[in-house]
Amino acid sequence: MTEYAIEISGLRKTYAPTRRTSGKEALKGIDLNIRTGKVFGLLGPNGAGKSTLINILAGLVVKSAGKVSIWGFDQDVNPRQSRASIGVVPQELNLDAFLTPRESVEVQAGLYGIPKSARRTDEILARVGLADKADAYARSLSGGMRRRLLLAKAMVHSPPILVLDEPTAGVDIELRRMLWDYIRELNEQGTTIILTTHYLEEAEEMCDEIAIIDRGLVRAQDSTQNLLATMDSKTLVITPESPVSQLPALPSAVRSEIRPDGTIALTYSRARLRAQEILDVLCGSGIVLRDLTSEEPDLENVFISLTSRHDDPET
Numbered sequence: 043m044t045e046y047a048i049e050i051s052g053l054r055k056t057y058a059p060t061r062r063t064s065g066k067e068a069l070k071g072i073d074l075n076i077r078t079g080k081v082f083g084l085l086g087p088n089g090a091g092k093s094t095l096i097n098i099l100a101g102l103v104v105k106s107a108g109k110v111s112i113w114g115f116d117q118d119v120n121p122r123q124s125r126a127s128i129g130v131v132p133q134e135l136n137l138d139a140f141l142t143p144r145e146s147v148e149v150q151a152g153l154y155g156i157p158k159s160a161r162r163t164d165e166i167l168a169r170v171g172l173a174d175k176a177d178a179y180a181r182s183l184s185g186g187m188r189r190r191l192l193l194a195k196a197m198v199h200s201p202p203i204l205v206l207d208e209p210t211a212g213v214d215i216e217l218r219r220m221l222w223d224y225i226r227e228l229n230e231q232g233t234t235i236i237l238t239t240h241y242l243e244e245a246e247e248m249c250d251e252i253a254i255i256d257r258g259l260v261r262a263q264d265s266t267q268n269l270l271a272t273m274d275s276k277t278l279v280i281t282p283e284s285p286v287s288q289l290p291a292l293p294s295a296v297r298s299e300i301r302p303d304g305t306i307a308l309t310y311s312r313a314r315l316r317a318q319e320i321l322d323v324l325c326g327s328g329i330v331l332r333d334l335t336s337e338e339p340d341l342e343n344v345f346i347s348l349t350s351r352h353d354d355p356e357t
């Protein structure tokens with residue numbers, strides 16, 4: 043087994059201009075190593091370059107420069123082995139409308155050269171909850187069923203790496219739960235999972251490690267836990283007994299705000315201040331606290347601080 047399921051260095055992609063679109067540098071030099079056995083999240087806003095990266099891994103988009111190794115196989119040197127090591131569930135729900143799920147999975151198995159005797163079509167369809175739809179035309183399947191069929195197709199060759207591009211975009215909560223459970227189970231059985239998402243909650247819940255990608259570059263990569271730990275801030279939210287229009291002078295490390303609903307939000311670094319010092323100043327100035335709650339930092343803070351646009355005129 044290789045230490046890294048995926049190794050990417052200096053990866054660039056510039057889409058050529060067409061009659062309808064101008065050229066676009068979607069990836070500007072990506073370096074990324076993804077450890078075997080993880081659930082790895084590629085997190086970034088729309089247009090960041092996530093699908094471009096995934097589609098290069100899938101062999102659907104041709105890179106402009108750089109090196110990509112999948113399961114230790116250089117994509118340019120061993121294209122067949124590298125392709126056999128990965129299964130990709132694309133973002134777009136494109137399926138042949140006139141094939142049934144059973145036929146779709148069979149065709150896919152054929153493309154991967156899997157002999158009839160080694161195919162697990164029924165088992166795979168059952169696993170994604172499509173056993174009773176095995177012989178229905180794809181055009182009659184709901185969006186959620188189509189996504190599950192794409193997942194089944196990605197699994198026909200039992201790849202050690204499974205990549206899912208926005209697996210839960212636009213699916214209902216029940217299906218999202220089902221997909222999450224299934225992805226976790228595959229991971230526990232040893233499959234390395236890579237998923238892209240622009241839902242912070244999904245990344246926080248699912249991923250061991252995260253790379254935040256924005257405007258074609260990796261802006262941060264770390265364990266989910268470490269990324270969250272870099273945010274040592276905490277926010278106290280105070281409901282005053284009577285409306286407050288002006289706040290007393292607080293320690294300079296505190297960011298204060300009176301919110302539209304009249305609550306006072308005080309954000310501070312836990313490493314530098316104690317809540318007591320802030321509350322002392324407030325109470326000393328005559329503000330009476332009716333209620334007090336606190337807000338913990340979440341991935342959203344990390345995300346906003348890493349992808350905020352003020353440092354770069356290009357959007």
Ligand code: ADP
Nearest residue numbers: 057063066068087088089090091092093094095
């Ligand atoms: P994401 O998946 O993170 O939303 P994409 O990889 O789809 O981002 O897109 C990255 C950038 O590349 C965007 O600006 C997008 O408009 C552009 N892009 C994507 N696909 C094409 C294409 N086939 N031709 C030209 N530009 C493209």
Ligand code: MG
Nearest residue numbers: 092093133208
């Ligand atoms: Mg995308």
